[in-house]
Amino acid sequence: MSGHHVVPFKTNLITFITLVVLTVITVLTAKYVDLGEFNLTLAMVIATFKATVVALWFMPLKYDTWMNRTIMLSSIAFVSLLFVISAVDLFTRA
Amino acid sequence: MSTGKVDRRVEPSHHFDSMIQEHEAGKQGVWLFMATELMMFGALFAGYFIYRMKYYDAWVEGGSLLDWKLGAFNTIVLLLSSFTMAQAVTDSMQGNNKKAFRNVVITTACAFIFMIVKYFEYSGKIHHGLFPGLGVWNPEAVEVAETKLFMTFYFVMTGLHGIHILIGIGLMAWLLKRLKNDEFSKDYYTSVEGVGLYWHIVDIIWIFLFPLMYLI
Amino acid sequence: MADTKTVDSAQSHDSHDGVNYLNETSGLWSWLTTVDHKRIGVMYIYTIIAFFIVGGLFALALRLELMTAEKLFMTADVYNQVMTFHGSIMVFMVIVPGVPAMLGNFIMPIMIGAKDVAFPKLNLASWYCLIIGAAIAVASLFFGGVDTGWTFYTPYSSQTATAVTMVVFGAFVMGFSSILTGLNFIVTIHKLRCEGMTMMRMPLFVWSVYATAILQVIATPVLGITLLLLVAERIFGVGIFDPNLGGDPVLFQHFFWFYSHPAVYIMIVPAFGIISEIISTFSQKTIFGYKAIAFSSLAITFLSFLVWGHHMFVSGQSPVAGTIFTILTMLVGVPTAIKLFNWVATLYKGQISLTTPMIYALSFLCLFTIGGLTGLFLGAFAVDIHLHDTYFVVAHFHYVMLGGAIVAMFGGLFYWMPKISGKMYDEFLGKVSAVLVFVGFNVTFLPQFIMGSLGMPRRYATYDGIYSGYHVLSTLGSWILALGFGIAIYALIKAAIKGEKAPQDPFNGTTLEWTIPSPPIHTNFEQSPKVSGRPYEYR
Structure with a gap:
């Protein structure tokens, strides 16, 4: 169908790797960096970023x-x- | 369809002018449904944050009762399934039903792995008297009384999310059957895309649930 | 005359030998499996009118019991149950699905020149959701009934021994009906408008259905999850709303009213759309302030999400939140008043013909204005503390919901009856019903304002004898009202069975549904129409 963007395999793969890396960062900061109350804020910032990545490239709102x-x-x-x-x-x- | 012959859509339904119009309408419908999913889970998240502000200690204790390694493992599993689902959409947009089929199989497998891990988590919690109801709850198992409230949110939110995974498995089975029949083409792949959107929303909700439940 | 009508009107004459959507196929099964939006609309009309009669009978029973200060024939427990069923049936089964599902389904796609809604099968599924949910909720009568009132407030609802779980689950299923209908309509309006039908050329009924659909899609999921939490609380005893475990029962009210305040606009906004159509047609005059009316619907949609706390002024909500909600509530009055002034301005110097739909519409203007203005009293924090949970609230609510939504609904049913059934209704019977409804309504509910402000609390089966006079008057009024609605329903049925054949455009309307035969053919239009101007271009 014309006018609909096909996301190439390479983009999907990069998106996936980005998400895995961000998950690792989430765990590391939560477990080994003590920021007190601020830990949750940081985790939420990363989660929001991850959700945005999923929404933009997997769903893909970037081309919608x-x-x-x-x-x-x-x-x-x-x-x-x-x-x-x-x-x-x-x-x-x- | 049951004859095994290729039965592809080339004409739009009677009330649409073109396949593109029908596709866009279908996709917008799925998006609106996703908005309702976000509203539904959003209300739970709002409740979660309000009680977390009220009972911070209980939330810290509750988080420590959960095994973050299992949570992290499940996060990676769901991310992988989202990746293969996105790739399945790419494949079907290029008219490659065989490749799409393989990717949906991987997605479904990931969904099963996720649910198996969840099963072991749940049964462990119930075994330790940490299910907040049905007379299972053991007040001695926790130090802060309101931890029960945390466990309520844990079971309600992950439980509702788990139901969505199960529904997703059902949708995957439906897709697999249609992919096997070679029903999709460059001109008609709305169903694959729609299930994909649903699956990514389920993933997004887990992306938030993981740190909120396991890493508090 | 209108540009919309000049287009393709040649297509619409009797060229298809009397074949229309009604007689194309026959048999009950062809109706139960239909995906035609017109047939689904008709099925909604039958079911919702049936629910309306049942809910109305409950109301009559309540009013009869209240005729005497002491017990007449109901114990307090039975009274609570009858009151709950009256409220739940009227809210969840009649007014919420009411106008969008019956008239929106039938008329909206035709008004925008579409052959059907975007997802016809989903549309049928919505109808089944309503039926199944209603069946579950009504079946609870045989499992101990329910006595919480239609709001299901915790902690009472999580503790009472009655069948709350069933009714709540029924309401949850009916919620799906509402969500799916809204979703369907939004996509239909976005994607299926015919050539030339820009958003700013849509009839105002379509605008109001659109605003309603947004409310349905955004607000209903929150009700769904709230009701699920209540069910979880009852079955598992999890304790999110249980103060003994640190839970907050007022949070239930926040979640409930986050849906249920927008829900009152789900009930009333489609009625606004009907009124815009009727007033313009029967004044034979261009609607005054088209854009203002269209955009005020969207403004109401948005503002309705900001005011839910005015239902909770005496629930232990903080004074800060109460103040914020009071101020925001006053804001909703603005777009609503814009609509009222525009309708009155449309009437000014119009060629008004007092047909049945027009009498209903004029009743609506009077009753809704009273209902809306008393709403401002109740929305003010300080005044509400005096009036909360009195008959003043009951009267306000009925002026808006019955005098507003239901009266407009009947106006709309009479207005589009010739299109839906292809038959004309009996004008005399229609007028009698409209007048009786207006008189009966005021006799029933005006006394309730007075006794409410004197302190008569709501939801009690017995009361202090000083209120007797008002209650007797109110009960007498309810009989006039019932007679009015009875005649209206009789007139509609009579029209459907043996009315005279209706012409294509009996009222000289200008929107697209009047450019096709009555009743329409299966695909509505033989060829997609092309539109080149605004609706309502009379003069």
């Missing part, structure tokens, strides 16, 4: 339409809304 990107982004935005407003309530109770 803006409509499909918007669908994905808006669901994330609304989840954040649920979290932020519920948290505001739970942490401002007397």
Whole structure:
């Protein structure tokens, strides 16, 4: 079908290796670097990065339409809304 | 289809003008469904973070009860399955059903390995009285009472994720049958792509679950 | 006249020897396995009207019990169960699927010039999800019923011995129906518009169905997971909402209302779309402020996700969150008022004809305005603490849901009846029903505002004798209301069975569904139409 981008094997392989390397980094930083509270933040930053890599090259939103990107982004935005407003309530109770 | 003959789609369904239009509609439908999956898991993640802020000690203890090596192993297994799935989509877009078939087989195998590891993890936890319900829970097994809440999130979130893996295995079986019948072509590969998107979302959710559960 | 109508109107005359979607194939099986959006729409009409009658009978029983201050014929436990079933049936089985599933299914694809929805089989699956979910929920009557109210609040719902698990699971399955319908409609509107049908040329009903579909897709999954957690809590005793284990029952309310506040817009936004169509057609005038109405639907969609906490002002929510939610709630009034003013401006100097759909639409304007404005009282933190859980809330809710959504739904059913069945309804019966509904509705629910502000609490089977007068009046009103809806349903059935044959465009409407024969053929259009202008271009 014309107009649809075929992701080559090489790109898929590089994506996979990147993800494995990032997983190793996640484990190493969590187990051998003690940052206290900040450990989770770091792990989340790496996880978000990994998820973005999967979304862009495996799914592959990089070659997709803006409509499909918007669908994905808006669901994330609304989840954040649920979290932020519920948290505001739970942490401002007397 | 059952005759073993090649039965490929070349015409769009009656309400579409072209195969491309039908393909794009199908893909957008899958994306919207993925958005609902993210909303559903997202609510659980929101609950997880709220309680983690409230009961940090319980979360630290809960995380230490899980075996991070098994978690890391499963992460790599799922990443591999995502890679082969992405490659299967590439193959079917190029009209190579045989190669796509082999890649989906690897993906399915990874899914089974993942579930077997999960089975051993779950049975270990239940054995140690760490399942938070059905009278299994053993309060002596933990120091902080709210660790039970952590284990609830662990079982609900990984359990729901596991159900998605099982559904994924079912979808793979369906794909394998159709790939074997050589049904897909350069002009029609929507189903492979759709299952691929689903599988990657399942992977993305695990990418977050792994550090949140095992590496806290 | 409208540009939309000048296109291909030659295709639409009786050239196919009376073959249409209704008589193309016959037999019950051909209906149960159909993937035609029009037939699925008709199946929704039958099922939802049936649910409406059942839910209505529960309501009549409640009102009868409330006629006397003391017990009349129901114990308090039975009363709680009847109240729960009335609420659950009306919300989950009638109003949420209501307009999008029946009229959206039938009319929306035709309005955008499509032959069907994007995923016809999924569309049928949605109908089965609704039926199966409803069957599970109603079957719980035989397993101890349920007495939590339609909101299933924890911790009561995780502890009561009644069949909460079944009803909640039923609601979960019906949630799938809603999600799949929404998903289907979004893709249909994005991908299946005919040539020339740009987004800004879509009829306003399509815009409102579109906004609703977004709500369905984004909000319903959160309800799904919340209900699953409740089921897990009941079956396994896991304790996410159990305060004894450190869980937070108010978190259930957050998750529940994150869905259920958008859900009230799932119920009312499609009604807005119907009103836009009816008012424009029966004023024979271009809709005033097309863009404002279209975009206010999307604004409501977005804002509805920011206000859920106004249901929780007295639940132990923090004052900070309460203040934030009060301010955000006031914002929703803006796009809603924009719509109301635009409808009134459309009526101004129009050639108004008081047909049945138009009387329903005008009732809607009155009732919804009252319902909406009292909603602002309730959305204000301080006022709500006085009015919370009184009949004031009950009256507000019914003004919006019954006076708004259901009245518009009946208006829409009468408006599109000639297209759906190919037969005309009896104008006299229709008008009588519309007037009776309007009168009966106000007699039933206006007294409830007064007794609510005096302090009559809701959800009780018996009450202090000082409220007797209001309750008796309200019960009498409920009989007028029931008579009105009874006549309306009779008029619709009578039309379907032996109505006069309807012409292609009986009301001089301008949207695409009036350019094809009544009833339409299986593929809606013989050739895909081409559109070259806005809808509603009367003058």
